[in-house]
Amino acid sequence: MRDLSRDLAHLSINTATVRKQLGLFDIIEACARRGIPTLCPWRDQVRAAGLAETARRLADAGLGTSGYCRGGFFPAADPAGLTAALEDNCAAIDEAKVLNAPCLVLVVGSLPGALAGNPLSKDIARARAQVYDGIAATLDYARGHAMPLAIEPLHPMQGAERSCINTLSHALDICDALDPDRTGALGVALDVYHTWWDPQLETQIKRAGRERLLAYHVCDWLVPTRDLLNDRGMMGDGIVELRKIRGWIEAAGYAGPAEVEIFSERWWATPAAEVLDVCARRYQTVV
Amino acid sequence: MRDLSRDLAHLSINTATVRKQLGLFDIIEACARRGIPTLCPWRDQVRAAGLAETARRLADAGLGTSGYCRGGFFPAADPAGLTAALEDNCAAIDEAKVLNAPCLVLVVGSLPGALAGNPLSKDIARARAQVYDGIAATLDYARGHAMPLAIEPLHPMQGAERSCINTLSHALDICDALDPDRTGALGVALDVYHTWWDPQLETQIKRAGRERLLAYHVCDWLVPTRDLLNDRGMMGDGIVELRKIRGWIEAAGYAGPAEVEIFSERWWATPAAEVLDVCARRYQTVV
Numbered sequence: 001m002r003d004l005s006r007d008l009a010h011l012s013i014n015t016a017t018v019r020k021q022l023g024l025f026d027i028i029e030a031c032a033r034r035g036i037p038t039l040c041p042w043r044d045q046v047r048a049a050g051l052a053e054t055a056r057r058l059a060d061a062g063l064g065t066s067g068y069c070r071g072g073f074f075p076a077a078d079p080a081g082l083t084a085a086l087e088d089n090c091a092a093i094d095e096a097k098v099l100n101a102p103c104l105v106l107v108v109g110s111l112p113g114a115l116a117g118n119p120l121s122k123d124i125a126r127a128r129a130q131v132y133d134g135i136a137a138t139l140d141y142a143r144g145h146a147m148p149l150a151i152e153p154l155h156p157m158q159g160a161e162r163s164c165i166n167t168l169s170h171a172l173d174i175c176d177a178l179d180p181d182r183t184g185a186l187g188v189a190l191d192v193y194h195t196w197w198d199p200q201l202e203t204q205i206k207r208a209g210r211e212r213l214l215a216y217h218v219c220d221w222l223v224p225t226r227d228l229l230n231d232r233g234m235m236g237d238g239i240v241e242l243r244k245i246r247g248w249i250e251a252a253g254y255a256g257p258a259e260v261e262i263f264s265e266r267w268w269a270t271p272a273a274e275v276l277d278v279c280a281r282r283y284q285t286v287v
Numbered sequence: 288m289r290d291l292s293r294d295l296a297h298l299s300i301n302t303a304t305v306r307k308q309l310g311l312f313d314i315i316e317a318c319a320r321r322g323i324p325t326l327c328p329w330r331d332q333v334r335a336a337g338l339a340e341t342a343r344r345l346a347d348a349g350l351g352t353s354g355y356c357r358g359g360f361f362p363a364a365d366p367a368g369l370t371a372a373l374e375d376n377c378a379a380i381d382e383a384k385v386l387n388a389p390c391l392v393l394v395v396g397s398l399p400g401a402l403a404g405n406p407l408s409k410d411i412a413r414a415r416a417q418v419y420d421g422i423a424a425t426l427d428y429a430r431g432h433a434m435p436l437a438i439e440p441l442h443p444m445q446g447a448e449r450s451c452i453n454t455l456s457h458a459l460d461i462c463d464a465l466d467p468d469r470t471g472a473l474g475v476a477l478d479v480y481h482t483w484w485d486p487q488l489e490t491q492i493k494r495a496g497r498e499r500l501l502a503y504h505v506c507d508w509l510v511p512t513r514d515l516l517n518d519r520g521m522m523g524d525g526i527v528e529l530r531k532i533r534g535w536i537e538a539a540g541y542a543g544p545a546e547v548e549i550f551s552e553r554w555w556a557t558p559a560a561e562v563l564d565v566c567a568r569r570y571q572t573v574v
């Protein structure tokens with residue numbers, strides 16, 4: 001296993017982690033100042049800051065990206081919605097190229113309307129079929145633009161609103177069907193928060209292998225967890241066996257960044273400088 | 288599929304559903320008055336009311352049970368804790384016999400200390416090994432007393448505190464290992480709340496078959512869900528495809544009761560008579 005304690009060479013910050021405290025350019029500057037070499041920007045933050053200017057600021061600061069958050073949300077209640085989702089995913093691929101991202105992370109969506117609190121359907125099998133078709137269609141465009149797609153399985157508690165792909169096994173089934181030659185064009189984003197509970201985690205990480213492991217996200221699972229969305233823990237504050245899981249993904253061939261992605265009311269209420277310092281320290285000591 | 292709309296013959300009420308409004312004897316009486324033929328009592332409620340007297344009241348009211356809630360919580364931080372858990376499970380089996388329950392439901396436990404908010408370990412593989420050993424030891428006693436054990440997979444969001452068995456597949460792996468002859472001594476309690484999201488649900492229900500399907504619990508998954516424990520929905524208020532799942536379990540041979548088990552601050556704040564009336568109506572119309 002890599003020794004992460006010596007420097008921050010493999011640390012990335014997902015910009016959602018401090019999104020309520022800082023604008024995107026300030027996040028870039030704060031990371032650069034600390035020697036954090038990589039971040040993963042969110043699409044709405046990039047849109048607010050301007051795509052070309054974001055790319056320029058990243059380059060000027062010497063920062064790379066560990067991914068682009070996010071494409072997906074394929075299911076829809078009607079054909080127009082399905083088409084709009086595909087167009088939006090192609091646009092996200094274009095943006096990811098401008099940012100020189102190594103992959104576009106896909107949060108695939110689930111029951112149409114559910115994210116807005118008004119599910120228009122209960123048919124999760126249909127949502128899954130729409131997701132499959134949506135990834136297939138997007139993959140054509142993504143291959144043409146050399147932008148790998150990383151399916152992120154989300155925790156089953158987010159299975160109605162955000163993602164109907166809730167296990168690594170399910171994500172890899174889709175990868176195997178759509179990219180049987182393991183070309184690197186389609187893989188997964190493995191987030192320990194969403195997957196720590198899975199009794200098949202080690203087996204499926206092995207199955208994924210180097211070609212499919214496109215991104216690796218860390219935070220922690222708090223006991224108790226008080227909110228289904230915004231109560232993620234800082235690494236070391238919860239019960240995820242971070243080092244064990246990193247051992248599995250590195251044994252499978254992953255050599256990319258550990259991306260810290262924390263959605264947390266607590267950490268959003270903490271000064272960004274302190275959050276980033278704690279992220280860096282915990283990365284070096286407990287990840 | 289059975290037609291549930293005609294009467295309440297296959298309805299059971301898990302007593303947790305109205306536990307904050309009524310004592311156990313009042314729940315028995317309220318169910319009997321409505322023609323609800325079966326309930327599933329919780330152990331702490333039975334203890335508070337008295338075991339022998341509970342059995343007498345059930346018999347006097349002509350009510351049956353769909354299970355006894357609950358054994359389990361096998362993992363512990365030390366050998367004394369492991370032994371105490373086994374003894375407690377044997378006691379639960381004895382109680383279930385007195386109540387003439389068709390099975391003892393097992394919520395197997397997970398990281399020692401986590402339920403109290405103070406996890407003493409992060410080693411979920413170890414917890415799973417302790418659960419396996421605990422079920423194996425309890426099964427010996429259960430066979431001797433002709434009390435089937437029903438492993439209840441809980442939703443992964445409860446995987447740290449309450450159960451490290453979070454998929455039907457995992458539960459069935461344990462059943463197959465410990466009861467390869469499918470004798471009926473070991474099976475599962477299938478709760479739609481915990482399992483609706485599982486892409487393998489239909490397949491694993493088929494795999495379970497009649498011999499393993501010992502209990503079937505219904506409620507609904509609300510969108511959004513606001514609490515990880517006490518925000519279950521009344522059947523029809525959420526996104527679970529209740530009829531589809533019931534079709535799967537009946538096709539697999541299940542012919543027992545549909546047990547309504549709702550942990551919900553909202554429904555606990557509603558008069559018990561109204562809750563039970565709504566349960567009965569929804570059972571007849573949407574389950």
